[in-house]
Amino acid sequence: MAEEKKKELPEDVKARLKAGFDLEWRKELRKSMPAKERARIPRQKMPERPAEVRSSDFGEVNQGLPAAAALLEAKRCLDCPNSPCVAGCPVAIDIPSFIKLIEKGEFEAAARKLKETNSLPAICGRVCPQEVQCEAVCTMKKAAGTPVAIGNLERFAADYEREKGKVVIPALPSSTGKKVAVFGAGPAGLTVAGDLAKAGHQVTVFEALHTAGGVLVYGIPEFRLPKRILEAEVDYLRKLGVELRMNFVVGRTATLDDLKEGGYQAFFIGTGAGLPNFMKIPGENLVGVYSANEYLTRVNLMKAYDFPNYDTPMLLGRKVAVIGGGNVAMDSVRNAKRLGADWAAIIYRRSSEEMPARLEEIHHAEEEGIEFHYLQAPTKFIGDERGRVKAMECLKMELGEPDSSGRRRPVPIKGSEYVKEVDLVVMSIGQSPNPLIGQTTPGLKMGKWGNVDVDWKTMATNLPGVWAGGDIIRGGATVILAMGDARTAAAEMDRFLRG
Amino acid sequence: MAKILRRERLVPNLHVLEVSAPEVARKSLPGQFVMVMPDERGERIPLTIADWDREKGSVTAVFMTVGTTTHKLARLSAGDEIPVFVGPLGKPSDIQNYGTVLLAGGCFGIAAIYPIARALKEAGNKVITLIDVKAGYLLYWEEKLRKVSDRFLVSARDHRFATKDYVPAKIKSLLAEGAKVDRAVAIGCTYLMYSACEATRPAGIKTMVSLNPIMVDGTGMCGACRCAVEGKTRFACVDGPDFDGHAVDWAELFARRKSYLDDEIRSLCYWERTQLAPCA
Numbered sequence: 001m002a003e004e005k006k007k008e009l010p011e012d013v014k015a016r017l018k019a020g021f022d023l024e025w026r027k028e029l030r031k032s033m034p035a036k037e038r039a040r041i042p043r044q045k046m047p048e049r050p051a052e053v054r055s056s057d058f059g060e061v062n063q064g065l066p067a068a069a070a071l072l073e074a075k076r077c078l079d080c081p082n083s084p085c086v087a088g089c090p091v092a093i094d095i096p097s098f099i100k101l102i103e104k105g106e107f108e109a110a111a112r113k114l115k116e117t118n119s120l121p122a123i124c125g126r127v128c129p130q131e132v133q134c135e136a137v138c139t140m141k142k143a144a145g146t147p148v149a150i151g152n153l154e155r156f157a158a159d160y161e162r163e164k165g166k167v168v169i170p171a172l173p174s175s176t177g178k179k180v181a182v183f184g185a186g187p188a189g190l191t192v193a194g195d196l197a198k199a200g201h202q203v204t205v206f207e208a209l210h211t212a213g214g215v216l217v218y219g220i221p222e223f224r225l226p227k228r229i230l231e232a233e234v235d236y237l238r239k240l241g242v243e244l245r246m247n248f249v250v251g252r253t254a255t256l257d258d259l260k261e262g263g264y265q266a267f268f269i270g271t272g273a274g275l276p277n278f279m280k281i282p283g284e285n286l287v288g289v290y291s292a293n294e295y296l297t298r299v300n301l302m303k304a305y306d307f308p309n310y311d312t313p314m315l316l317g318r319k320v321a322v323i324g325g326g327n328v329a330m331d332s333v334r335n336a337k338r339l340g341a342d343w344a345a346i347i348y349r350r351s352s353e354e355m356p357a358r359l360e361e362i363h364h365a366e367e368e369g370i371e372f373h374y375l376q377a378p379t380k381f382i383g384d385e386r387g388r389v390k391a392m393e394c395l396k397m398e399l400g401e402p403d404s405s406g407r408r409r410p411v412p413i414k415g416s417e418y419v420k421e422v423d424l425v426v427m428s429i430g431q432s433p434n435p436l437i438g439q440t441t442p443g444l445k446m447g448k449w450g451n452v453d454v455d456w457k458t459m460a461t462n463l464p465g466v467w468a469g470g471d472i473i474r475g476g477a478t479v480i481l482a483m484g485d486a487r488t489a490a491a492e493m494d495r496f497l498r499g
Numbered sequence: 500m501a502k503i504l505r506r507e508r509l510v511p512n513l514h515v516l517e518v519s520a521p522e523v524a525r526k527s528l529p530g531q532f533v534m535v536m537p538d539e540r541g542e543r544i545p546l547t548i549a550d551w552d553r554e555k556g557s558v559t560a561v562f563m564t565v566g567t568t569t570h571k572l573a574r575l576s577a578g579d580e581i582p583v584f585v586g587p588l589g590k591p592s593d594i595q596n597y598g599t600v601l602l603a604g605g606c607f608g609i610a611a612i613y614p615i616a617r618a619l620k621e622a623g624n625k626v627i628t629l630i631d632v633k634a635g636y637l638l639y640w641e642e643k644l645r646k647v648s649d650r651f652l653v654s655a656r657d658h659r660f661a662t663k664d665y666v667p668a669k670i671k672s673l674l675a676e677g678a679k680v681d682r683a684v685a686i687g688c689t690y691l692m693y694s695a696c697e698a699t700r701p702a703g704i705k706t707m708v709s710l711n712p713i714m715v716d717g718t719g720m721c722g723a724c725r726c727a728v729e730g731k732t733r734f735a736c737v738d739g740p741d742f743d744g745h746a747v748d749w750a751e752l753f754a755r756r757k758s759y760l761d762d763e764i765r766s767l768c769y770w771e772r773t774q775l776a777p778c779a
Contacts, residue, residue: 208585208716208718209716209718210536210543210582210583210585218716218720247501247583247584247585248522248585249585249586249588249718252526252586252587252588252718253522253523253526253585253586253587254522254526272720273720274719274720274737275719275720275722275734275737276721276722278722278725278732280732284732285725285726285727285732285751285755286754287754287755287757287758288758291721291722291723293720293721293722294715294721294722294723297715297716297720297721298715301716302542302543302715303540307762307766308762308765308766308769308770309540310540310541311540311541311542311567311568311766311770312542312543312715313542313759313762313763313766315758315759386754386757387750387751387754387755387757388754434718434719434720435719435737436718436719436737439737
């Protein structure tokens with residue numbers, strides 16, 4: 001959305017990395033196996049359930065690395081002195097340290113190392129786009145062609161700790177007596193809550209829905225992020241003393257000013273993405289045209305896949321077209337397959353090169369029989385006499401000059417329209433920030449996309465004592481970017497509260 | 500969890516629900532709604548706020564038993580708890596001194612227009628209330644509404660009122676007899692709102708309606724509640740629920756509201772079969 005801060009590691013992080021690098025055991029571990037030998041180890045494959053089995057249920061696709069494979073994978077990390085991976089991580093996890101702890105067999109210590117900088121490692125290990133972050137700059141990628149599977153190792157350590165019941169609540173400092181209000185229990189809000197609770201502040205998270213997690217609960221499907229993992233993370237926050245207030249819409253149930261009068265001293269706005277975008281083409285409001293948000297919310301939050309055991313219904317399609325090429329589109333189209341679609345396809349206006357979804361999701365979708373139709377976009381949806389979508393008209397594209405995003409702009413090919421029969425359409429072309437907080441907080445400076453305006457260095461808004469992060473400032477981004485914003489904000493908020 | 504203070508049948512198929520929700524009560528304004536979920540497996544549905552008591556900390560809504568959710572709500576009693584009662588949501592109704600305002604309500608809308616009528620009356624308007632019921636025994640909150648109305652009219656189809664009126668006919672005759680109406684508000688089933696708007700359209704009387712599309716989250720996230728108003732897509736949960744009825748694409752709203760008709764019947768049958776104790 002707005003200008004992103006350029007990633008340059010702060011001096012204290014650099015010092016911390018250096019101290020870890022210089023530890024005696026790290027030196028010995030490095031010496032124990034020559035780099036060449038490490039580079040010869042193949043990247044360990046994540047075990048996954050067969051496509052034909054998993055595409056008809058909602059069980060998790062990836063099964064997690066077994067310990068032996070994790071040990072081997074950890075050996076692939078060269079523990080190189082410059083550790084570029086850390087700068088590639090939006091929350092600057094000390095990646096070499098946790099991987100080397102795995103190599104040493106100290107899995108719990110690895111998990112605790114992760115949690116020093118990332119309160120939700122089991123989640124990030126599953127949903128981060130590692131291939132464009134830490135793994136993109138991994139030295140092993142240059143050396144051997146395939147980067148260390150950092151994300152899979154992160155997941156391994158976090159899962160090990162949780163499954164073995166080894167999660168320990170860190171000793172909390174004595175209470176500062178300062179009250180913090182966090183708006184939204186999504187990835188950004190939960191991260192701020194965790195960091196500030198660990199710093200001794202009294203944190204309340206206000207959540208509009210009846211379940212905590214934000215996009216992690218209503219958006220990301222069970223087959224990619226099982227809800228029990230999220231529940232464990234939320235439980236952990238409760239044990240840190242964080243209070244979670246569900247069914248509370250900040251701006252409506254109480255405003256920021258009301259809460260200030262109620263004694264809260266610092267605020268974090270993490271209310272996330274809001275209204276889904278549509279293309280403004282004819283037929284978009286036909287029955288059977290869903291926004292991805294609604295489609296996924298019905299399935300994930302309301303459990304419509306188990307209708308009528310759960311009361312919320314959803315329309316099922318035999319021929320489902322998902323418009324868009326991001327992770328949300330992949331989640332939607334794979335959901336459609338699991339709900340019985342014979343034909344489930346991605347319709348994307350650019351080519352596969354420009355598609356923003358995680359590589360792994362694209363591979364998984366392909367394995368599950370999802371079709372990908374590149375360089376085309378719908379121009380209208382056609383309904384039957386009852387107002388239900390029955391077909392769509394599409395227009396083919398070719399790639400032209402690069403646009404402001406640096407990607408080549410799709411240009412319509414004249415006369416290339418064709419009509420395709422569909423009975424369900426999911427629009428997954430992004431969303432605008434939630435409008436409520438802007439509507440109900442006088443004086444809060446908003447950006448031109450309806451986002452909350454922040455100073456990108458500190459995540460501070462124009463209102464004193466109020467910070468913001470995640471999709472409410474970015475529009476539609478990723479879990480880890482939201483968490484990165486949250487960590488920056490939490491550090492600033494802590495400084496402010498101690499000020 | 501929100502605690503039920505009262506759940507009573509007002510007339511056949513219509514129930515009043517009073518819930519302890521001090522924060523919602525403190526902020527409630529005419530025209531707003533709450534999202535309600537009757538149990539952990541339930542659906543989230545919007546209910547228009549019909550009244551509130553800030554001192555007692557309670558919020559009241561009136562609902563009609565239609566599908567599974569409302570049938571579940573109709574079986575609650577004082578002391579029961581429901582997992583979701585969140586609000587107040589949506590933009591409040593515009594309240595100004597317009598002169599004379601005609602308020603038409605039917606079904607749950609009889610209750611829903613009450614706080615709007617009260618506020619309009621307080622703002623100095625002359626309030627004409629027009630209630631639509633199939634028959635006299637379905638009329639409720641008459642005394643409450645009379646207190647905030649300058650004129651109280653009923654369109655009904657039975658002997659008690661000696662008429663066979665519907666809302667649009669009643670509006671037309673009201674205008675024909677020369678009543679000056681500066682603004683109208685219609686709340687109830689989609690057909691009532693649509694037909695009230697058609698009746699006021701020739702006279703050019705601005706008519707506000709409280710749209711009732713299907714919602715899921717109700718807080719501006721999912722987009723289920725989109726409606727076409729003046730040819731633009733608007734979201735009833737955050738842009739509404741009140742819109743200018745003369746600019747609403749009613750055909751689209753009718754179709755979208757019927758999206759899950761088959762499923763709604765299936766859900767209710769399933770619930771009756773599996774969850775209800777057999778009648779004694």
